[in-house]
Amino acid sequence: MHLAADASTRALLERFGFDAAQFESLRQRLLRGEVGVDKNRIRGVVEPPRAGDVPRLPPPGSAERARLAALGSEAMRRGEVGCVVLAGGMATRFGGVVKAAVDALPGQSFLHLKLRGIRLAAEQARARVPVFVMTSFATDEQIRELIVPEQSASTPVSAFAQLISLRLRPDGEIFLEAGAPSPYAPGHGDLTFALRQSGVLTRFLADGGRVLFMSNVDNLAATLDPAVIGAHLVGGAAVTTEVVSKDPGDAGGAPARVDGVLQIVESFRFPSDFSEDSIPVFNVNSFVLDARSLDRDFPLTWFVVRKKVAGEEAIQFEHLVGELTAFLPTASLHVDRDGDDGRFQPVKDPPELERRAPKIAAMLRARGVL
Numbered sequence: 001m002h003l004a005a006d007a008s009t010r011a012l013l014e015r016f017g018f019d020a021a022q023f024e025s026l027r028q029r030l031l032r033g034e035v036g037v038d039k040n041r042i043r044g045v046v047e048p049p050r051a052g053d054v055p056r057l058p059p060p061g062s063a064e065r066a067r068l069a070a071l072g073s074e075a076m077r078r079g080e081v082g083c084v085v086l087a088g089g090m091a092t093r094f095g096g097v098v099k100a101a102v103d104a105l106p107g108q109s110f111l112h113l114k115l116r117g118i119r120l121a122a123e124q125a126r127a128r129v130p131v132f133v134m135t136s137f138a139t140d141e142q143i144r145e146l147i148v149p150e151q152s153a154s155t156p157v158s159a160f161a162q163l164i165s166l167r168l169r170p171d172g173e174i175f176l177e178a179g180a181p182s183p184y185a186p187g188h189g190d191l192t193f194a195l196r197q198s199g200v201l202t203r204f205l206a207d208g209g210r211v212l213f214m215s216n217v218d219n220l221a222a223t224l225d226p227a228v229i230g231a232h233l234v235g236g237a238a239v240t241t242e243v244v245s246k247d248p249g250d251a252g253g254a255p256a257r258v259d260g261v262l263q264i265v266e267s268f269r270f271p272s273d274f275s276e277d278s279i280p281v282f283n284v285n286s287f288v289l290d291a292r293s294l295d296r297d298f299p300l301t302w303f304v305v306r307k308k309v310a311g312e313e314a315i316q317f318e319h320l321v322g323e324l325t326a327f328l329p330t331a332s333l334h335v336d337r338d339g340d341d342g343r344f345q346p347v348k349d350p351p352e353l354e355r356r357a358p359k360i361a362a363m364l365r366a367r368g369v370l
Contacts, residue, residue: 072226076127080210088136136185189319340366
């Protein structure tokens with residue numbers, strides 16, 4: 001199919017790495033009925049985690065927590081630790097404003113507070129911790145402006161962009177918005193592809209980098225904690241995923257064994273006859289990743305996602321970063337959700353920010369970030 005696009009759209013696609021051949025291949029698979037929401041479910045034997053699969057992070061003040069924190073701090077001082085902040089997406093949840101730039105607390109943006117927490121951890125460890133912010137075509141320009149005043153000797157900050165694709169109509173034709181092809185960011189599963197394509201991963205490894213702590217910009221509770229880094233190093237897996245106890249109404253990925261292998265399975269991928277209630281924890285999208293293990297091509301699944309755009313149904317193909325756990329040895333770490341040691345206070349939209357702001361402020365005060 002010939003892609004008719006205006007000069008502005010063509011320039012945008014070229015700048016952010018649009019893969020026309022891959023796009024057409026996915027479009028043809030959609031037309032042939034080979035992909036679709038009904039095809040997303042996992043195939044294989046799915047079981048809840050076994051005893052010992054999800055150990056708890058030791059509580060603050062315990063000897064084991066201190067030991068893990070010492071190991072993590074030592075790795076930070078050796079220059080082995082970096083942070084990835086996911087700040088891409090489509091900038092739609094806050095009325096078209098880039099979420100990273102929104103004030104999470106009065107006078108302090110999400111990105112500022114996220115970076116401030118990392119900087120505090122680096123300074124406390126007397127370490128240099130580079131920070132890499134993953135943007136999208138919708139957030140890249142503003143985030144690059146935001147990081148200029150955030151630079152410090154302990155936390156140099158740079159940005160790299162995730163990829164870009166185009167929405168389709170259910171019949172496989174290009175979805176048009178205001179008369180032009182409608183671009184979108186195809187999911188945080190872009191992480192490894194974008195890290196490699198941008199050269200960020202190569203430079204981090206060349207500088208002696210060993211592990212990357214990845215978290216969402218809108219989860220300010222997920223601060224850089226040396227004890228979490230230490231737990232990852234002791235565990236020895238290529239990926240450590242943070243999980244929290246479920247609350248009523250929670251939905252999302254969870255650790256499960258698929259054909260005996262522990263991994264994160266997204267909610268929509270569980271077999272229809274599997275009881276998700278049999279797993280009492282779920283994934284919060286904060287990972288510690290072995291950097292060298294990321295330097296390869298991963299055959300991640302292109303999941304079909306249906307969206308309402310301008311009142312019409314659109315089809316998107318997306319990668320999910322959690323699927324890396326299907327290809328790399330994975331451990332899960334049960335962390336607190338609430339309280340001074342809590343690590344999960346996500347904010348998806350303004351009403352959620354209003355509800356969570358007091359808890360976020362209390363957590364950040366307890367850690368010295370505020």
